[in-house]
Amino acid sequence: MDEMDRRILKVLARDGRISNAQLAQEVGLSPSPCWQRFRRLEQKGVISGYHAIFDQEKLGASEIVLIEIVLDRHDDETLEIFGQKMQQMPEVLEVHLTTGEYDYLIKVAVQGTRGYEEFLRKKLYKVPGIRHSRSSFVLRSLKNIQAYLP
Incomplete structure (x- = not known):
C-alpha cells in the first residue's frame, strides 16, 4: 500500500x-x-464493507452503555453461547473479548435507565455463564471513528 x-x-x-x-x-x-x-x-480486504451511521437518539435509543462482563467459565461451549446470544441482541452494538479483570466489553444502545434496566432483566441476565457485570453510561462521545489508518 x-x-x-x-x-x-x-x-x-x-x-x-x-x-x-x-x-x-x-x-x-x-x-x-x-x-x-x-x-x-x-x-485485498483493506476495505471490508460499508455501513450507514444512524442517529441513535432519533431512533429512540439515545443512551450508550459500556458493560464489562466476567464469565464464570471459559470453556468453548460457554464462549460460543455467549457470542451467539450477543449476536441475537439488536441493542448490542459491539462485543470485544478483552484482557484484564473483565472478559468482555460490550457496547449497548438503550433508551434511558428504564430501557437499560429492561435490557438487563429481560436479556443480559438471562445469558448463561455470566458471573459479574459492571456498567458505565457514556455521557458524551468526544471521538467516534471506525478505523485507524497508520
Missing part, C-alpha cells in the same frame, strides 16, 4: 458515498486509475 492508497482511504473514511469522479479529483488521479486502486483495496 502506497501513499496514494492511503489518500484514497482517508477520503473514503470521511465520505464512503463519494463518487469515483469526486474521489479521483480529491486524491489527484484520473478516474480510471482511481477506480482500479479502489477495487484492489476492496479485493
Whole structure:
C-alpha cells in the first residue's frame, strides 16, 4: 500500500458515498486509475464493507452503555453461547473479548435507565455463564471513528 492508497482511504473514511469522479479529483488521479486502486483495496480486504451511521437518539435509543462482563467459565461451549446470544441482541452494538479483570466489553444502545434496566432483566441476565457485570453510561462521545489508518 502506497501513499496514494492511503489518500484514497482517508477520503473514503470521511465520505464512503463519494463518487469515483469526486474521489479521483480529491486524491489527484484520473478516474480510471482511481477506480482500479479502489477495487484492489476492496479485493485485498483493506476495505471490508460499508455501513450507514444512524442517529441513535432519533431512533429512540439515545443512551450508550459500556458493560464489562466476567464469565464464570471459559470453556468453548460457554464462549460460543455467549457470542451467539450477543449476536441475537439488536441493542448490542459491539462485543470485544478483552484482557484484564473483565472478559468482555460490550457496547449497548438503550433508551434511558428504564430501557437499560429492561435490557438487563429481560436479556443480559438471562445469558448463561455470566458471573459479574459492571456498567458505565457514556455521557458524551468526544471521538467516534471506525478505523485507524497508520
